[in-house]
Amino acid sequence: MTSADKNNPDTSTAQNSSADLGVTVPKGFSAAAVTAGIKPSGKSDMALIRNDGPDAIAAAMFTRNQVTAAPVRYTQAHNDGTFRAVVVNSGNANACNGAQGDKDAKATAERVAEALGCQPGDVAVCSTGLIGDVLPMDKVLAGVDELAGNLDQSIAAGNAAARAIMTTDLVSKEAVYHGDGWSIGAMGKGVGMMAPSLATMLVFITTDAHLPSSAMAHQALASATPTTFDCIDIDGATSTNDTVLLMASGASGVTPDAEEFNAAIHQVCLDIGMQLQADAEGVTKRVSITVGGAETDEAAQTAARVIGRDNLFKCAMFGSDPNWGRVLAAVGMAPVKMNPAGISVSFNGHPVCINSTGAPGARTVDLSGADIAVEVDLGVGEGRATVWTTDLSYSYVEINSEYST
Amino acid sequence: MTSADKNNPDTSTAQNSSADLGVTVPKGFSAAAVTAGIKPSGKSDMALIRNDGPDAIAAAMFTRNQVTAAPVRYTQAHNDGTFRAVVVNSGNANACNGAQGDKDAKATAERVAEALGCQPGDVAVCSTGLIGDVLPMDKVLAGVDELAGNLDQSIAAGNAAARAIMTTDLVSKEAVYHGDGWSIGAMGKGVGMMAPSLATMLVFITTDAHLPSSAMAHQALASATPTTFDCIDIDGATSTNDTVLLMASGASGVTPDAEEFNAAIHQVCLDIGMQLQADAEGVTKRVSITVGGAETDEAAQTAARVIGRDNLFKCAMFGSDPNWGRVLAAVGMAPVKMNPAGISVSFNGHPVCINSTGAPGARTVDLSGADIAVEVDLGVGEGRATVWTTDLSYSYVEINSEYST
Numbered sequence: 001m002t003s004a005d006k007n008n009p010d011t012s013t014a015q016n017s018s019a020d021l022g023v024t025v026p027k028g029f030s031a032a033a034v035t036a037g038i039k040p041s042g043k044s045d046m047a048l049i050r051n052d053g054p055d056a057i058a059a060a061m062f063t064r065n066q067v068t069a070a071p072v073r074y075t076q077a078h079n080d081g082t083f084r085a086v087v088v089n090s091g092n093a094n095a096c097n098g099a100q101g102d103k104d105a106k107a108t109a110e111r112v113a114e115a116l117g118c119q120p121g122d123v124a125v126c127s128t129g130l131i132g133d134v135l136p137m138d139k140v141l142a143g144v145d146e147l148a149g150n151l152d153q154s155i156a157a158g159n160a161a162a163r164a165i166m167t168t169d170l171v172s173k174e175a176v177y178h179g180d181g182w183s184i185g186a187m188g189k190g191v192g193m194m195a196p197s198l199a200t201m202l203v204f205i206t207t208d209a210h211l212p213s214s215a216m217a218h219q220a221l222a223s224a225t226p227t228t229f230d231c232i233d234i235d236g237a238t239s240t241n242d243t244v245l246l247m248a249s250g251a252s253g254v255t256p257d258a259e260e261f262n263a264a265i266h267q268v269c270l271d272i273g274m275q276l277q278a279d280a281e282g283v284t285k286r287v288s289i290t291v292g293g294a295e296t297d298e299a300a301q302t303a304a305r306v307i308g309r310d311n312l313f314k315c316a317m318f319g320s321d322p323n324w325g326r327v328l329a330a331v332g333m334a335p336v337k338m339n340p341a342g343i344s345v346s347f348n349g350h351p352v353c354i355n356s357t358g359a360p361g362a363r364t365v366d367l368s369g370a371d372i373a374v375e376v377d378l379g380v381g382e383g384r385a386t387v388w389t390t391d392l393s394y395s396y397v398e399i400n401s402e403y404s405t
Numbered sequence: 406m407t408s409a410d411k412n413n414p415d416t417s418t419a420q421n422s423s424a425d426l427g428v429t430v431p432k433g434f435s436a437a438a439v440t441a442g443i444k445p446s447g448k449s450d451m452a453l454i455r456n457d458g459p460d461a462i463a464a465a466m467f468t469r470n471q472v473t474a475a476p477v478r479y480t481q482a483h484n485d486g487t488f489r490a491v492v493v494n495s496g497n498a499n500a501c502n503g504a505q506g507d508k509d510a511k512a513t514a515e516r517v518a519e520a521l522g523c524q525p526g527d528v529a530v531c532s533t534g535l536i537g538d539v540l541p542m543d544k545v546l547a548g549v550d551e552l553a554g555n556l557d558q559s560i561a562a563g564n565a566a567a568r569a570i571m572t573t574d575l576v577s578k579e580a581v582y583h584g585d586g587w588s589i590g591a592m593g594k595g596v597g598m599m600a601p602s603l604a605t606m607l608v609f610i611t612t613d614a615h616l617p618s619s620a621m622a623h624q625a626l627a628s629a630t631p632t633t634f635d636c637i638d639i640d641g642a643t644s645t646n647d648t649v650l651l652m653a654s655g656a657s658g659v660t661p662d663a664e665e666f667n668a669a670i671h672q673v674c675l676d677i678g679m680q681l682q683a684d685a686e687g688v689t690k691r692v693s694i695t696v697g698g699a700e701t702d703e704a705a706q707t708a709a710r711v712i713g714r715d716n717l718f719k720c721a722m723f724g725s726d727p728n729w730g731r732v733l734a735a736v737g738m739a740p741v742k743m744n745p746a747g748i749s750v751s752f753n754g755h756p757v758c759i760n761s762t763g764a765p766g767a768r769t770v771d772l773s774g775a776d777i778a779v780e781v782d783l784g785v786g787e788g789r790a791t792v793w794t795t796d797l798s799y800s801y802v803e804i805n806s807e808y809s810t
Contacts, residue, residue: 066745067737067761096733098746098762131730132763240734311716311797312805319806325536328501329645332472340471341503356472357503358537392716394799400717401724 022158026208028251033164036143039091047161055250059217063242070101081214115148210250228269282396294383301385314392342379427563431613433656438569441548444496452566460655464622468647475506486619520553615655633674687801699788706790719797747784
């Protein structure tokens with residue numbers, strides 16, 4: 001089972017107090033967090049996860065943004081099915097820093113490798129925060145040394161690591177799955193610049209399953225992300241630093257059935273994904289948009305994404321305003337086949353538009369709750385997909401107009 | 406010359422007091438405005454423009470949204486190079502009203518035709534306002550009768566018509582061009598749902614030029630819109646009702662040179678376009694985004710549009726925050742060729758990013774003024790384009806979260 005009940009996303013914010021969540025739940029993983037001094041706030045800002053083995057299998061997904069951060073380039077270059085550790089800093093994205101950024105990402109990995117006694121190519125590096133400032137490497141390298149000295153297999157160490165990767169996240173995000181004799185743990189961060197295009201934000205998944213090959217890890221991750229992280233679209237903005245990393249220690253000695261493993265990874269990705277949605281910048285409404293009646297599932301997802309990115313629709317959701325005309329206006333611009341006279345829309349199960357015409361009572365549907373389910377039928381086929389987004393609130397504008405200054 | 410100085414968009418809001426602007430400046434046009442009672446505010450909400458001839462040449466551009474309003478469908482169906490009049494209502498878009506909407510658009514045109522003694526197919530119909538409410542036809546038809554009785558060739562009548570088509574517009578939008586013995590007048594409305602995809606919002610252009618054929622009118626309009634209205638992208642949302650209509654009366658007896666005519670129409674479209682940008686919902690910054698160094702002009706426009714639609718970038722502009730990393734993160738998702746390590750950005754002429762790396766002083770560039778010019782170079786070619794957008798402010802959220810309720 002997962003930690004969060006998908007029918008009641010409020011439970012997803014309660015995991016901080018839970019002791020049985022996170023990346024150190026599976027056997028064979030140590031974690032640590034420190035305050036290296038990168039964040040002006042003085043909060044913890046570096047984390048390290050070590051795979052204590054016996055296996056060191058890994059799979060990773062990265063941003064599709066053409067402008068990639070230096071740590072993404074470093075980790076991509078060494079993404080050969082094996083990682084023994086991942087080091088993460090928050091407060092600075094190490095993106096758009098030219099050759100200096102690449103040099104700093106490499107130096108960070110080298111220091112971790114030295115401290116842990118492995119190769120630099122066995123260390124994944126991730127950064128998140130402001131784009132365009134050079135990393136304070138004195139603080140980062142001192143932080144690495146301290147992290148290496150603090151590694152611990154306790155659940156609390158994993159919880160601390162989850163807090164150390166937060167930026168404007170209000171809560172840390174962790175999940176767990178228990179199989180028969182094996183388990184999966186996960187942590188993630190991300191609140192803005194959130195429109196994955198393969199993978200999103202920083203998400204770290206650990207398992208003590210013994211996987212026969214990295215292909216099984218890759219297969220599970222690659223099949224989970226398209227219908228979980230890739231279906232979250234908060235603001236249409238895809239980060240330069242997005243990374244999802246799965247590491248398998250094999251410490252349980254159990255090799256799960258591939259189908260169960262894939263389903264479990266999917267469940268954990270969805271769990272973390274729903275926590276990301278629930279903590280998105282300025283969120284007051286969690287909005288799911290399901291499009292059916294499309295020609296294909298891909299067309300349905302495209303249409304759902306177009307609605308989810310429409311600022312006018314998102315403002316209406318903020319105002320609890322059942323202004324369904326904005327759904328029609330938005331979806332009409334989706335580059336997919338639809339029957340313009342045969343579109344139907346419902347809000348929270350109440351039909352508000354039938355055959356592209358207002359339904360009785362449409363203007364009085366109550367959208368005052370925190371969760372809004374929008375269903376749209378395009379009237380041309382069987383394709384279906386769901387995208388998760390949020391409303392567009394004053395707080396979103398406030399947070400994002402004051403980020404770097 | 407046009408009414409607004411493009412180097413100082415503030416002048417564009419001063420046109421209300423100017424007596425020499427609008428659709429009745431050219432000879433051969435009458436206009437009228439009435440309060441039919443469609444708007445709850447009690448402000449004027451219907452306008453009529455009649456081409457008094459001798460010619461009745463017309464050209465029109467419409468929204469590319471697949472979901473079109475009934476008046477758009479009606480006008481498209483009769484768009485044969487001739488319109489004698491256009492009737493407009495604000496306060497109700499007559500969109501997504503099914504067969505009733507089509508019936509109401511047709512009945513409106515028929516009533517106008519009856520009152521003016523022309524054919525219903527010679528009447529263009531436009532509506533703007535809330536989507537999904539059926540038109541109050543008793544008020545609309547009474548309004549048509551009153552409009553027909555009030556038609557007047559005075560400048561004041563054109564000014565009144567420009568005010569009657571406003572929705573959340575704070576100022577009316579009018580323009581004029583004076584040729585040698587002939588002239589062009591124009592009015593437009595539009596503040597949100599503004600991301601034209603051929604034409605945008607409601608814009609009405611009149612001229613007393615004697616055009617040898619409707620092909621000349623169409624040619625001028627079709628060549629002007631791609632670099633004027635099509636380059637405004639306030640919120641990525643394309644209306645169901647967008648229409649640009651050009652009518653030529655021939656009353657001056659002068660046939661302008663086609664090149665001059667095209668340039669004049671372009672200038673008037675740009676003038677109205679800049680007024681639309683300056684009055685966009687919640688605007689506090691007018692932002693121009695020029696992308697150069699792209700493979701083609703089209704690629705440059707695509708990249709500029711991706712930046713202009715990025716909410717994180719727009720929030721930074723609202724905060725006068727020179728957070729250039731958001732420009733890089735946004736443009737990196739544009740589906741065009743770029744050199745990810747060779748992108749440069751300037752704000753108001755100050756380089757803030759050179760070869761994808763921060764420039765000295767980048768964080769202290771002053772963006773406190775109302776106009777921000779962003780220049781981006783992708784480093785791969787000679788393609789170049791400009792898109793005009795605005796910031797994303799608290800007011801935008803306020804206006805759009807309280808629109809229908």
